[in-house]
Amino acid sequence: MSTQVFSLVPPPLTEGCQLPGCAITFSSGQIGLQRCSVCKAVAYCSREHQLDNWKAHKPFCNKIKALQNKLEDEERNLLSSTDIFQDPKNIGYFGTLPETNNYMHARKRVFWALAYESEGLLGLKLAVEHGREMLRLCTLDRLNVKYILPGVLVRIGEDQRAYDLCRYWLDYCFEPFVSSSEGGNVVERYLRPEYLNRDVFEPIPTHWLESRAGVLPLGLIVPVTLLKLRAYVDLGMLIERFGGGVWDVSILDPVALNEAKSQRPFGISECVLRGRSSQADNHAQNIDRRSFWNLHSLLSGQLTPLLGLINRYNGFFLSALIDSDSGLPSPGPDSASARTRGSTLQSYLNATPTYYADGSAEEAQVLVQYNWKSWVGDEAVMKEVRRRLEEGA
Secondary structure, eight states: OOOOOOOOOOOOOBOBBSSTTOOOBTTTOSSOOEEOTTTSSOEESSHHHHHHHHHHHHHHHHHHHHHHHHHHHHHHHHHHHOOTTTOTTTTBBGGGOGGGHHHHHHHHHHHHHHHHHOOBHHHHHHHHHHHHHHHHHBTTOTTOHHHHHHHHHHHTTOHHHHHHHHHHHHHHHHSOOOGGGGTTOOTTGGGSGGGSSOOTTSOOOHHHHTOOTTTSOHHHHHHHHHHHHHHHHHHHHHHHHHOTTOOOGGGSOHHHHHHHHHTSTTOSOHHHHSOOTTSOOSSOSOGGGOOHHHHHHHHHHHHHHHHHHHHHHOTTHHHHHHTSOTTSOOOOTTSHHHHHTTHHHHHHHHOOOSOOOTTSHHHHHHHHHHHHHHHHTOHHHHHHHHHHHHTTO
16 A cells, blocks of 8 residues: 655745746736636636636635635625624724624635635735735734734735734733723724834843743744744845845845845745834844844844744644655655654644644644744745754754
8 A cells, every 4th residue: 555645845836827837927027917707816827828727726716716605695694784884983893793703704714715725926915805804803803813814924925014913913912902092993003103114133022931821822923933034044045145244135236136035935034125224223232234144143042942932832833844844855755754754744734623722732733724834835944943943942
């Protein structure tokens, strides 16, 4: 009997025509791309390419369309019985209104299917739109959109938005805001200027490291750790190419920088590329002169404690991720390691936990499903994770 060997590395993100092998992208400017008229989550450069890809696309297309139809039905039902969308006092509080329950759950099913199953840029951007709308309608996020959205944002190259979102909710978890102090105006608070452009190089707050189990929101620490890992890896690559004394990416040759971006699966982190001189800085005397070397060193000192923090509160999560075959030497097809490699990660991806306790394998299953593509999809990040864990992170 043959043994299936799992290769659990997400495929490269499709940034244009969905037909494998077609080089036409949204940015190429060669031809207009048209969305699939059924699911709206993929695009093709021609009718011929759409027909050629239909057999592969059909299951996903039918699933998304069915979920979208259910969402539209629930929206019609809601609108037929109430003017809830028109009353501004309701916006932001959908999670507390019983009549909105079916609608919000239908919307989450569309959001989750797009976030989890899309391998194209268009589908992931649609997932982000659904996620943001759910956070607008329910600012307390009763359906845990905040744990899923960061990984999607990373995959479409929006690291800064992912970091801002995580830091907002981490602050909220430790010091909840009182909505009455703002006169009820809580809609999209996380998008206000004071909560944007957080510095990925900022120190790890002491209360994270000192938190008790059940208090620390591990679902937010996981993407924050990934974002710092990505910035660390990107800086290492930039140092290798341009030297460590550089302090501003705007002075780098744009052609060489674009070439460097193309070497990273999700591009170079926005947190590294964007200008830093406008940020508030509480941990460096002169933010304008923080060289790549210094920034790389800052992050290096943060990664080991963060990985240790994740392992301390759930020892299953990172173990499942490094169980994949990404970056590991290939054993013979009949070896024991070939038969077992990826089995834990595969089982986690197939799991359907309905309840989990802090630190349990079931909690790790949920975390893996939310985050695995943004972690395992970046081989350089996983290589750094393995190196640090081997050194006793």
